[in-house]
Amino acid sequence: MTADDFREIALSMHGAIEGAHMKHPDFRANGRIFATLDAEDKTGGLKLSPEEQRELMRSCPGTFVPAAGAWGRQGWTKVQLAAADKVTVRGALTLAWQNVTGQPRPRRSARPSSRQAEHPSRKR
Numbered sequence: 001m002t003a004d005d006f007r008e009i010a011l012s013m014h015g016a017i018e019g020a021h022m023k024h025p026d027f028r029a030n031g032r033i034f035a036t037l038d039a040e041d042k043t044g045g046l047k048l049s050p051e052e053q054r055e056l057m058r059s060c061p062g063t064f065v066p067a068a069g070a071w072g073r074q075g076w077t078k079v080q081l082a083a084a085d086k087v088t089v090r091g092a093l094t095l096a097w098q099n100v101t102g103q104p105r106p107r108r109s110a111r112p113s114s115r116q117a118e119h120p121s122r123k124r
Contacts (some may be wrong), residue, residue, distance in 0.1 A: 001084045003041030009090050010035045010044075013097040032100040035093055044079040044089070046096040053077045056092055063088070 010016055010027040013034075019026050027035040036045035045067060048056070053075045056064040063083045066072030079089060 001081050001086055001089060003037050003044075003081060005086055006035075006037060006044045006079070006081060006089060006093075009086065009093050010097075013093065015101065016097065029097055029101050034096040034100040042081060044081060046077045046079060046092055047099050048075040048077050048092070048095055049099065050075045052092075052095050056088075060084075060088060064092070 007018070007025070007027075011018060013027075013029060015029045016027050016034075017029075019028055019033075021033065021036065024039045025037045026033045032047075034047045037043075038045070050073070053064070053066060053072075056077065057066070063080055065078050065080070067076035067078055077092075079092065
């Protein structure tokens with residue numbers, strides 16, 4: 001996968017825009033960064049939860065690695081673009097986008113969430 005592929009997928013997320021932060025491209029939704037590209041276009045960065053990070057590192061060793069220091073411990077994850085495939089990166093970028101937009105993640109249970117169960121005439 002290339003940096004252009006990463007950029008195309010990131011910008012396909014609803015409301016995503018490209019900006020720049022510390023002299024490298026970033027991708028934002030709701031005014032918050034959910035992904036980045038390094039200056040050399042070799043790695044992407046993703047705002048994941050620590051649990052999401054661990055799962056991606058487990059399922060795709062060598063493709064996903066934690067960012068350095070406290071950023072990595074908080075879930076920021078680097079994607080080695082040369083080792084990545086578009087389907088996996090699209091899924092990871094979707095998780096990162098959901099983390100900044102507040103979009104609900106797919107539910108594992110068939111039970112409706114409390115929001116879905118709420119009567120439509122009741123506004124928050």
